[in-house]
Amino acid sequence: MxxxxxxxxxxxxxxxxxxxxxxxxxxxxxxxxxxxxxxxxxxxxxxxxxxxxxxxxxxxxxxxxxxxxxxxxxxxxxxxxxxxxxxxxxxxxxxxxxxxxxxxxxxxxxxxxxxxxxxxxxxxxxxxxxxxxxxxxxxxxxxxxxxxxxxxxxxxxxxxxxxxxxxxxxxxxxxxxxxxxxxxxxxxxxxxxxxxxxxxxxxxxxxxxxxxxxxxxxxxxxxxxxxxxxxxxxxSNDYSNFGLTRRIIACLDVRSNDQGDLVVTKGDQYDVREKIGGNNVRNLGKPVELAEKYYKQGADEVTFLNITSFRNCPVKDTPMLTVLSKAAETCFVPLTVGGGIKDVLDVDGTLIPADEVAALYFRSGADKVSIGTDAVYAAEKFYANGMKGDGTSPIETISKKFGAQAVVISVDPKRVYIKTLDEVAPNKNAIKTKFKGPMGEEYCWYQCTIKGGRETRDLSVYELTRACEKLGAGEILLNCIDKDGSNSGYDLELIKHVKSAVKIPVIASSGAGNPQHFEEAFEETNCDACLGAGIFHRGEYTVNDIKKYLLSKGLKVRMDIQ
The missing domain is CATH 3.40.50.880 (Class I glutamine amidotransferase (GATase) domain)
Known part of the structure; x- marks a missing residue:
């Protein structure tokens, strides 16, 4: 050459x-x-x-x-x-x-x-x-x-x-x-x-x-x-959204199935197994192929959430590194990866700090890393330490080296209904809801969970997101356990609640079932991006379908279809 x-x-x-x-x-x-x-x-x-x-x-x-x-x-x-x-x-x-x-x-x-x-x-x-x-x-x-x-x-x-x-x-x-x-x-x-x-x-x-x-x-x-x-x-830019288009993000939940293959899956309230036919992990396709498909449909970003633990695999050989590396060869938009971004004890007993784990993903093609459970631990430590960090959390170490924009906090909250505001401490920031609870409760607060929603913590989503912003996070990926897999639309009250808590961008996630749901989220909450998963995996709508709909409603989107 x-x-x-x-x-x-x-x-x-x-x-x-x-x-x-x-x-x-x-x-x-x-x-x-x-x-x-x-x-x-x-x-x-x-x-x-x-x-x-x-x-x-x-x-x-x-x-x-x-x-x-x-x-x-x-x-x-x-x-x-x-x-x-x-x-x-x-x-x-x-x-x-x-x-x-x-x-x-x-x-x-x-x-x-x-x-x-x-x-x-x-x-x-x-x-x-x-x-x-x-x-x-x-x-x-x-x-x-x-x-x-x-x-x-x-x-x-x-x-x-x-x-x-x-x-x-x-x-x-x-x-x-x-x-x-x-x-x-x-x-x-x-x-x-x-x-x-x-x-x-x-x-x-x-x-x-x-x-x-x-x-x-x-x-x-x-x-x-x-x-x-x-x-x-x-x-042309009408500067209705600070000059930015409305971002549409395609999300791929990646895990090993029972045969040991990496597949994209999707759950209902985080349960990814089929209800019939052997209780197998729901297989919606191969991650690299789907990432390229959504990129070509016009996805503004692609997010990989690794929901499998590779405990017996050396960190440098983690299969998600290969997935990212292959996806980055054909997807020329930002890639985010979540799962396992923390201090890791490798199989040979070596402790690998979170910023070095993140660096492996960045070198493989990721632009941002998403932190979930360890963000909750960091926030709890933040409040126990008098509302300040100690410089050791993954949020702090990664943002210090790679910048706040490289750190996304993935939040998995669920509603807790209460009859009166007096039932919880003021720092839980309970809200009056339009959607009453099973016993007619008119108030609720959003409780944080860890480990894929399997454990709850005495920490509200309001407290968590504010703490993570202070610790150096650059973006919030706001999931909702109650809405996951429902196809009934995003939890607009939750999104507005978190938008009032922080100044960093907030990505709406969980519940999208049709193009109108994206429009509602953008128009009613001023969220900074909307994430979809099942709506795309099932083939009901393409990313381009969503964008064309938003464009018809006067919302600016990036049109770069291949």
Whole structure:
């Protein structure tokens, strides 16, 4: 293969590079990882070097510098070497970040610091699909009618009529994005330098086109002539949801069946065995094949929930790592994995910390990890410790290294009905419900469970989610035991209850049976995403069916169907 087909990717051990490598391979190029600055390629206009980064700004740039990349990178860029930064790779081009003010970037965008989004009017982190625009022409085939995947809390926030900002950016071409009422830098270009705040390798076909344009040296704007006026109206951003589309997530519950095969299954109130025909584990298909199917239908994310314990298997050989690795080869949207993300005692007696377990999944293709039972334990410890963490929980260790956006809390609450508010402590945050209990009770609180709903704890969902947010979680996956497998719609009261508790994004889960249920959740609760499982597995509706329905109701969705 010729040298022009080689893409050099800097690897400082930060998060998921697997998806980027897979995207480059999909486009017909070969990847060479660079872990030593001495191996950087000779700078030229035809050399392709990518600096990808995820997670905490300080952790990333400190690693970059400790490995000796600072001066060689600056020399490479000064010598007209072609480079593309992705996410924290873009942020590295700034001076520093409010996230880690003592850590210094490359200062290519001189004297411009990154700052945190204002969370008083929107969820933070920004997690989802937003659009880009420019005061002049866009570049590298960025398309204002496409959506790109953003996941970050800090950004190069643009202040109107700010002279210092104008001075810092005067020589740069800027693509902008708006989240809530804040405008920020979505992408930059100057000569041999190109960078995106969004993840193109996780932005479906639209993102792959951006990577391809960089690799081919095509910095021209996208051709928009094929869009009809109707399509432009449907696909343009109306900023009704802070600028984000309504995210639709396909969920795959994965476990071993009685024959030892990994299958996708689905239960009724978490019971995944057939009621007739031998009580076998319900088999709805193979996880990798279903993940690709839902990706091609337009799923904005795919979540794998591992509900099997592999106690006799070395951690590095866990079958879910292979599932993720294979799925990431064909699914260019975010992948989340849950189950077993905790401190693990390996089969040889070695204790593997939770952040290292998470790192294995990230290297296999995951973008986020989901924590369930251990999140409840961490929250209980948080309150016992005077409402503060001690730095040892999986939430804290993983978010510190990989960023809050990489940590999802999977919550499994169930309703507990009460006749009066006096029956429970105020910290349980009981609510008055429209749906009375079996004895006519007008109030309820949501009790947390662990171990797949098999055990209850003296902790409310309100307490749990608030504690996890404080400990460093970036998103809540809100299940509901009472609604699971019911096809009767999401528990809207539960979703609104948790949305009032936290400022981080909340994913509605459990109960979706038709497209109207997705619409109800988005319109009535302002949830940040809706997750479906059985509705897709049974083939009653495709992801595209749901999106077309939402679009017909005036809700913006990402349309990137294959």
């Amino acid at each position: 010729s040298s022009s087909n080689i893409v050099y990717v800097i690897d400082v051990g930060s998060g998921n590079l697997r998806s980027l490598i897979n995207g480059i391979t999909y486009l017909g190029f070969q990847t060479k990882l660079i872990t030593n600055p001495a191996d950087l390629p000779e700078p030229s206009a035809s050399t392709n070097l990518i600096l990808p980064g995820v997670g905490n700004f300080g952790h990333f740039v400190d690693n970059l510098y400790s490995k000796g990349f600072e001066k060689p990178l600056k020399n490479y860029i000064a010598s007209n070497g072609k480079i593309m930064g992705i996410c924290v790779g873009l942020q590295t081009f700034f001076k520093t970040s409010e996230e880690s003010p003592t850590s210094k970037g490359l200062n290519l965008i001189e004297n411009f610091n990154l700052s945190k989004f204002d969370d008083s009017d929107k969820p933070v982190p920004e997690i989802g699909w937003n659009s880009v625009y420019s005061d002049s022409a866009l570049f590298y085939n960025l398309d204002p009618y496409k959506r790109y995947y953003f996941v970050h809390s800090y950004a190069g926030i643009l202040k109107q009529d700010d002279e210092a900002t104008k001075k810092a950016l005067k020589d740069w071409n800027i693509a902008k994005c708006k989240y809530g009422n804040q405008e920020f830098i979505a992408a930059i270009m100057k000569g041999n330098i190109f960078a995106t705040q969004f993840h193109p390798e996780k932005s479906g076909l639209a993102g792959l086109q951006v990577i391809k344009s960089f690799l081919l040296g095509d910095s021209s704007p996208a051709d928009l002539s094929h869009y009809t006026d109707i399509q432009k109206a449907q696909l």
